[in-house]
Amino acid sequence: MPTKSAKKPVAVPEKARKVNVSQAVDECGISKLTPEALSLMANFFKVLSEVSRLQIVCTLKTGAKNVTEIIEETGLGQANVSKHLKMLAQAGVVAREQRGICVYYRIANPFLFELCDLVCDVLTMQVEQQSQQLQQLSQLRQSR
Amino acid sequence: MPTKSAKKPVAVPEKARKVNVSQAVDECGISKLTPEALSLMANFFKVLSEVSRLQIVCTLKTGAKNVTEIIEETGLGQANVSKHLKMLAQAGVVAREQRGICVYYRIANPFLFELCDLVCDVLTMQVEQQSQQLQQLSQLRQSR
DNA sequence: AAACTCTACTACCGTGTGGCAATATAATGA
DNA sequence: TCATTATATTGCCACACGGTAGTAGAGTTT
Numbered sequence: 111m112p113t114k115s116a117k118k119p120v121a122v123p124e125k126a127r128k129v130n131v132s133q134a135v136d137e138c139g140i141s142k143l144t145p146e147a148l149s150l151m152a153n154f155f156k157v158l159s160e161v162s163r164l165q166i167v168c169t170l171k172t173g174a175k176n177v178t179e180i181i182e183e184t185g186l187g188q189a190n191v192s193k194h195l196k197m198l199a200q201a202g203v204v205a206r207e208q209r210g211i212c213v214y215y216r217i218a219n220p221f222l223f224e225l226c227d228l229v230c231d232v233l234t235m236q237v238e239q240q241s242q243q244l245q246q247l248s249q250l251r252q253s254r
Numbered sequence: 255m256p257t258k259s260a261k262k263p264v265a266v267p268e269k270a271r272k273v274n275v276s277q278a279v280d281e282c283g284i285s286k287l288t289p290e291a292l293s294l295m296a297n298f299f300k301v302l303s304e305v306s307r308l309q310i311v312c313t314l315k316t317g318a319k320n321v322t323e324i325i326e327e328t329g330l331g332q333a334n335v336s337k338h339l340k341m342l343a344q345a346g347v348v349a350r351e352q353r354g355i356c357v358y359y360r361i362a363n364p365f366l367f368e369l370c371d372l373v374c375d376v377l378t379m380q381v382e383q384q385s386q387q388l389q390q391l392s393q394l395r396q397s398r
Numbered sequence: 399a400a401a402c403t404c405t406a407c408t409a410c411c412g413t414g415t416g417g418c419a420a421t422a423t424a425a426t427g428a
Numbered sequence: 429t430c431a432t433t434a435t436a437t438t439g440c441c442a443c444a445c446g447g448t449a450g451t452a453g454a455g456t457t458t
Contacts (some may be wrong), residue, residue: 162417186417187419189418211425
């Protein structure tokens with residue numbers, strides 16, 4: 111049973127942590143990360159936490175595309191695509207390049223796909239694990 | 255200039271895509287992912303897109319901890335920690351284990367740290383890139 | 399049993415944000 | 429110049445979600 115040093119940790123209010131970017135990511139590795147670095151990470155994940163934006167990223171997997179092409183491939187609304195692209199660009203996920211009248215976007219850092227593949231692996235493992243557990247459950251059921 | 259086949263892509267409303275999990279993640283690799291798989295990914299990222307939850311994950315880097323320990327290490331409120339832990343557990347990020355009166359949580363899949371490290375790398379690259387660009391800008395400024 | 403600890407849950411509030419329609423801006427062509 | 433196409437922006441609404449206080453329940457100690 112763990113012992114507590116102080117009764118109430120005095121709970122410094124959890125709002126009021128806005129972060130000024132930069133410096134932040136020094137020593138890599140998830141442990142010993144400054145709140146700023148954590149905020150950077152959180153923001154990065156947040157950008158990738160919407161199906162629409164992931165759709166857009168998928169679209170760009172096969173190369174740079176302009177907004178109209180992205181709209182057609184994803185079936186998303188124009189305003190949304192524009193908004194999402196802006197967010198993705200600000201997060202440094204995609205790069206913007208104007209060619210004549212059109213604006214082409216591309217994945218800024220191909221590392222992203224590596225990352226997504228890794229996530230896919232993790233999720234696959236989880237799904238498999240879950241289905242195994244379900245199997246075991248149903249087996250227990252039948253042998254009753 | 256890209257040609258458009260139809261004037262208005264008829265915009266199937268973008269709400270009304272709730273996803274039933276499972277199957278989804280077949281062929282790994284970010285391209286050719288079903289909407290269900292994308293939704294899984296998005297949800298995974300969403301769980302990691304909050305500073306508080308990342309703090310909790312960091313806390314668990316050094317091994318399983320009970321809720322009180324997590325509260326003390328992070329300084330978060332008890333209700334929040336409980337809520338976040340529930341979310342992390344549902345997403346399969348952490349595993350729950352009751353020992354007597356305490357409940358211990360641990361990272362379910364150590365792969366997670368690998369993933370976070372990769373994200374750190376990506377973010378580091380981005381930050382470095384940005385600072386380089388800033389440097390170039392200021393140099394342009396001075397040589398004016 | 400009563401008091402205490404640990405964890406979970408509920409209700410509430412404020413904020414952030416996705417989708418949408420309408421409008422604005424920019425570049426091109428007639 | 430005017431019309432057209434491509435992209436960006438704004439305002440609005442609905443909804444999801446984080447933080448908080450209060451409460452509940454389970455286990456432990458006295």
